[in-house]
Amino acid sequence: MRTKLLEKFGISHTIKTIVGNSFVRGVSGGERKRVSLAEVLTTNPAVACFDNPSRGLDSSSALAFCRLLKDMSRQTGMANIVTMYQTAESIYQECFDRVLVLYKGRMIFSGKTGDARQYFIDIGYHCEARQTTPDFLTAVTSVTERTVRSDHVGPVPSTPDEFAEAFRNSKFYYELQGDIAAYRSEHASTPAYVNDFKAEVQRVRASGVSKSAAEPHSLPQQIVTGIKRHYQLTWGDRKTLYTLLLLNAVNAVITGSAFYMAPKTATGSYERGGAIFFSLIYFFLNALAETPATVLSRSIVVKQRKLGLSHPSAYVLSQTIADLPISLFQALVFSCCYYFMLGLGKTASQFFIFSLIVWVHYGATSALFRMIGALAPNLNLALLMAGAAIPPCLTYSGFAPPWPTLHAWGSWIRRISPSPWALEALMGNEFYDITLSCTDAQMVPSGPGYDNLAYQGCTLPGSVKGSPDVPGSTYLSLTYDMSRTHLWRNFGIIIAMWFIYTVVAAVGLAYTAREQGGASGHVFKRGAQTETMPTTANSSGMTLGEQDLEKQPSRTAHDLGTDPVSSSSSSTNFDDNVSEHVKTDTSGSSFTFEDVSYFVNVAGAEKQLLQNVTAYARPGQLTALMGASGAGKTTLLDTISQRKSEGRVEGAMRLNGQPLDATFGRSCGFAMQQDVHEPFSTVREALQFSAELRQPANVPYEEKMQYCEYIIALLELGPIADALIGTPGEGGLGVEERKRVTIAVELAAKPPYLLFLDEPTSGLDSQAAYSVVYFLQKIAREGIPIICTIHQPSGVLFEMFDHVLLLAPGGRTIYFGETGKDSARVVEYFDRYGAHMNASENPAEFIISTVSGADNSAVWHDNWLQSPEKAKVEQTIQVINEKTAVRAESTAASTGQFAMPLWPQVKAVTKRHWISVWRDGSYNFSRFFKFLWCELFISFTYFMVKTDIQGLQNNVLNLLIIVQIIPAIAPDLQSIWFSKWQIFEGRERNGIYSWKALTTAMLTVEVPYMLVGFTLIYFCMYWTVGYTNETTIAGYEYLQFVTLGLFAMSWNFLLATMFSNMQTCGLASALFWNILMIFNGTLIPHASLNDFYRNWLYWLDPFRWFFGGSAANLLEPVPVNCSANDLARFDPPAGQTCAAYAADYLARSTGYLVNPDATSDCGYCPYSTGSEYAATMDYKYSQRWRDWGIFLVFALVSNVALIFAITWFTRVRGRQTKSA
Secondary structure: OHHHHHHHHOOHHHOOOOOOOOOOOOOOHHHHHHHHHHHHHOOOOOEEEEEOOOOOOOHHHHHHHHHHHHHHHHHHOOEEEEEOOOOOHHHHHHHOOEEEEEEOOEEEEEEEHHHHHHHHHHOOEOOOOOOOHHHHHHHOOOOOOOEEOOOOOOOOOOOHHHHHHHHHOOHHHHHHHHHHHHHHHHHHOOHHHHHHHHHHHHHHOOOOOOOOOOOOOOHHHHHHHHHHHHHHHHHHOHHHHHHHHHHHHHHHHHHHHHOOOOOOOHHHHHHHHHHHHHHHHHHHHHHOOHHHHHHHOHHHHHHHHHOOOOOHHHHHHHHHHHHHHHHHHHHHHHHHHHHHHHOOOOOHHHHHHHHHHHHHHHHHHHHHHHHHHHHOOOHHHHHHHHHHHHHHHHHOOOEOOEHHHOOHHHHHHHHOOHHHHHHHHHHHHHHOOOEEEOOHHHEEOOOOOOOOHHHOEEOOOOOOOOOOEEEHHHHHHHHHOOOHHHHHHHHHHHHHHHHHHHHHHHHHHHHHOOOOOOOOOOOEOOOOOOOOOHHHOOOOOOOHHHHHHHHOOOEEHHHHOOOOOOOOOOOOOOOHHHHHHHOOOOOOOOEEEEEEEEEEEEOOEEEEEEEEEEEEEOOOOEEEEEEOOOOOHHHHHHHHOOOOOOOEEEEEEEEOOEEOOOOHHHHEEEEOOOOOOOOOOEHHHHHHHHHHHHOOOOOOHHHHHHHHHHHHHHOOOHHHOOEEOOOOOOOOOOHHHHHHHHHHHHHHOOOOOEEEEEOOOOOOOHHHHHHHHHHHHHHHHOOOOEEEEOOOOOHHHHHOOOEEEEEEOOOEEEEEEEOOHHHHHHHHHHHHOOOOOOOOOOHHHHHHHHHOOHHHHHHHHHHHHOOHHHHHHHHHHHHHHHHOOOOOOOOHHHOOOOOOOHHHHHHHHHHHHHHHHHHOHHHHHHHHHHHHHHHHHHHHHOOOOOOOHHHHHHHHHHHHHHOOHHHHHHHHHHHHHHHHHHHHHHHHOOOOOOHHHHHHHHHHHHHHHHHHHHHHHHHHHHHHHOOOOOHHHHHHHHHHHHHHHHHHHHHHHHHHHHOOOHHHHHHHHHHHHHHHHHOOOOOOOHHHOOHHHHOOHHHHOHHHHHHHHHHHHHHOOOEOOOOHHHOEEEOOOOOOOHHHHOHHHHHOOOOEEOOOOOOOOEEEEOOOEHHHHHHOOOOOHHHHHHHHHHHHHHHHHHHHHHHHHHHHHHHHHHHHHHHO
C-alpha cells in the first residue's frame, strides 16, 4: 500500500528523504503536503475530511489528488468531504459530486455540482464569462465581489439570512431533504447495510480491540510499531545520539578525574559520597530533556490519534520500552569510564549494581519528566513544572543536606522521588565493606610529641578512641542514616516509581492529547481601538459595518463597464490617489540571472537541484515562477534572492548590469511561504519595525510610520492592526491574515530593487488571491520587478502575470517568456511543439500537466534549449546588462549591508524584544515561579541552620543547592534564544538588522528581569536560613546574588550559542554544569584536587569566586558549637588534663576543647569560627571583594565576549563561508 500511495502522489523519489519543517531542510513544501495527504489515506477511512488539501500543491498534483479521491470513492465507497480554495474548474467538474456553499455560517446552497452556478444566476447574480464556477460561488458571498444581473426582476438576497431563506424555499432544499430521508430509509434503517458495515469494521480490527477504540490495532501492536518508528527516528538523527554518548563519556572522564581515586580518609569519605551523588545529578539533568520533547511531540500524537493510527498511551509505552537499551548503553558507557576512576569497590557485583542503579534511576527520572510533559498543557507550564521538581528531588536525596539534619516536617518529601532511594542504594553498595581511616595528620592530637595511638582520636564520625579506623557502614549510618541492607528494597521502589510515572504519563497524555479548540480569536494589545468589535455582531454573525455594506445597493453588470474580471474584494477599495507612497524611480531596476545552478550534499554525494536556469526581471514586470511540486521553485527563489546559506551556487546574477553587492539583501523584499513573524508583535508594530530598519536612514521616522499606515489601509489590515500576530495553531491571526501581514511587512520596507514572494496566494480563497495579485500588479507598475512562485493560479490570475518561468523537476527550465494577452504567447509556444490547449482550459493547469513526468519534462527541456525563445532571452539579458548601470545618485547611505547604523538597530530590536518578553506571560510566570518556589523550598529545607560542623557544611551546601536555579531556568532562557534566532535566520538576517543587534537586545532585555528575580531569591533565602543581620555582610551578599543573576543569564545564553538545537544544548548543559559544581572547591577542597586541575581549572571556575566570596562572608561571624558526633574523642595520659596534653597541638591548630579540664574522654571540635572552616576550602574573608570582582568579570565580560565570539564563529562566519 505504501508503494502504491507514493506512486499515486508522485513522491516515490523522496522515500529516503526526511520530511523537514520550516527551519530544517527536507522535502519541498508541496511534497510535504502530499506526505500529509497520503498519511490520511493509509487509514482507509469510511469518511475522510480534508481541509484545503490543495494548499501548497501545483494544479496537476491537486487534480491528481482529487482524481485519486474520486477513484477510491468509487472503488471502496469512501465518502470524502473537502474544503478547497482556488478550486480549478476541471477539479470542480470532474472530481466532485456535490457542493455545499456557506456564508457567515449559513448554508446557502447544497446540491449537485452542476446545479450550483445556475441556481445563483437564477436568484439574480451575474457570472462573468471567464469566471470559473468555484470563483463564482465564492464571489456571491463577498459584498464587493458579487454583481446583480441587470436583467433580473425581483428581490435579490444580500444578507446571509436572506440567502439561507432563499435556499430553504428552493427546490434544491426539498431535494436535499428527500435525499436525506431516502438514505435513512434505504441504508441507515436497513439492517443488512448496517450489519455489513459493522462486519467490515470488525474485519479490519485486530482481535481483542475494544469496539469503542478508534484504532484498529491492539495496544501491543501499536507499541511494537511505535518502537520501530522510534528507532528509525533515532537512527535518522543519530548525530544527536552520538553526541549524547560522547557527552556521557566526557562527563565521566572529567568528573571521574576530579574525584580520581578518592582516598578512604576523613576528607576522602565526603568526596566519595559527592562523586556518587554527582553520578545521579548528571543523569537527572539529562532526563530533563524529556519534558520539552514530550510536549513538542504532542501535535504528532494528536494527529495520529485523530487518524486512528495510534493511541497516545502507545506513544508513551513505546518510547519507554525503546529507550531501555539506549539508556542502558548510556549508563554502561558512563559507568565504565567513571566507576574505576573513582576507585570504588573492585568486585564485579558492586560494579554491576552501580550500573544497574544508575540505569534504573535514569529511567525513572526520564519517566518522571515524561509524565510532567504529558500532563502539562503547554511548553512553558511544562518547563515550570520540571524546574519546580528539581528541589524536592535533589535537596531531599540525602547528601546535601544529610537525612539526619533534615527537619522532621519535610522528611516525607524524600519518599516521593527516585533520587533518595537510588542514592542510598549506591552509597550502601560502596561503603558497606570498606574501612575508612584517618591519616596521621587527621588524628587528634597529632604532630611532634603525639605519636602514641592510644592517646589519639579520629575525626571521622563513629570513631573509637585509640583507633584510626571506622567501618564504612558505621560512617554511612551515622552521617547519612543509610544502610546497605535496603539495597534491593530501594531497587524495587525505583522500579515501582518508574512504572507509576509511566502509567500516569500514558493516562495523562491520552487526556491532554486532544485537539484544543481554544484560542483561535484575535488577541489585541491593551488599549487597542479596534475598527470592528465582536460585540456589535448580530445573530447573523456580521458586524455593524458589514451589515451596512449588505444594505447598500448591489452592483449590476452594467456598473462594471468594460472590466470583465473585477474579481477581487480588495480591487474596489484601492485608492489610486495615494499611490505616490509607493512611487519609485520610474526607470526602476533590472535583474538578470544566467546559468544558475545549485548543488547540495546528500549522503556524502553532491546533488544538483537547479540546472542552468536563465531569466530576467525588468522594471514593471510581474513574473510567475511555476512548476510541479518539487520542481525547485522555492529553491530558485532562495538562490537568486541570496538567502541560501548552504550548498554551492553557480551562475551570474546582476542587478542593473552589476554583480550583486552587500546592499542587495536589504534592498529586496522577500515574503516567505511560511509566514514567519514575531508572535508577540502586533500587525502595526511588525510593519513599523520593518519600515524603521529597512527604509533608508535619511527618511524621517514620521514618514516611515505614515507609510506603514498607508500599507495597512491598502491591504485592509485596519481592523487587526493592533492584534497580536500569534503562532499558527495557537491562536492569533488566521492563515489569510498572516499571508497579508507577510506581504505588508515586506512592502513596508519600500524595497527599491526587487520583491520576491514565495507562494503569496497559498492558503487563500480565490478573492483573496486575486486581491494579492492585483496589488502586486500595482506595485510592479511603480517600477519594481516582482518575482513570485505560484502553485495553482486560475486562468484570470495567470493572465495577470507579464512573464512566466516554468520549471520541471530537477530545476530544469521548460519555458521563460511573456504570457501574452489571453496567455497567447505561452499557448503558441506549447502548440508549436505539439501540445494543443482547448479554449476552455486554464493555461496554467494545461502547461503544468503537459510537462509533468520525467520523460515529458526531459523532452520539453530539450525543446527549450533549442528554441528561438531561449536565444531571445539570452540576447535580452545581454542588452539589459549593457544598457543598465548603477545610478550615479547612489549614495554612501545605500552602500552598506543595512539601511540603518548599528545603534538604531540595537534600539529597535531591543524595544521589540522587550515588548515581546513583557507580553509573554507564561515565560515570565515560569521563571518567577521557579525563583520563588525553588528558593523558598530550599531555604526552608535549611531553615535556621545549626552552628555545628554539619551546620557549617550545610551553610555551604545551601549555596551549592541555591545556584541550581540556574539549570532550572536554563530551558526558559534557551528556548527564547533559539526561537528568536529561528525568526532571525528564517526571515530577518538578510539585510534587516545585524546579528549583533539581536544578541545585544536579548542580553539587555534579560538584565532587569534577572536583577529582580535574584533579588527575590536573596530575600527568600538570606534570613530564612538564618544568616546575620550585620549590614556589611548582608549588603555584600546581595551584590553577590545580583551578580549571580547576571551570570545565570550570560551562562545560559553562552551554552545556547554553542549548539544548534535545544535538545543537544540541554544535554551539554548537564556536562558543563557538573564541571562548574565540582571544581569550585566546595565538594573537593582546593588542597585535595589532583595536581592537573588544582593549578588551573580551580581558578577558571566562576563559582570558585562566587562560593569563595559568599562562604567566607557568611561564615565569618558564625561561632562553631560542635555536636557530639562532630567531636574527636581521645584520652590524655594518666595525670594530665585534656588542655595540658593537647596544648602544643592547640597552639598550631584551629578548634577548641569542649572539656579542657577533664582527665579522660577529651572532646575536640576542629573549628572555633566559621572562617576557619572556610579557610579549609581556601576561601578567605579578607579576599571577598577580589572574589566578587572576578565573578563580575565572568558574568559580564568573559561570558558576554564569548557569546559574541561563538555566535560569530558558528552562525555568522559559517554562513559567510558557505556562501563564498
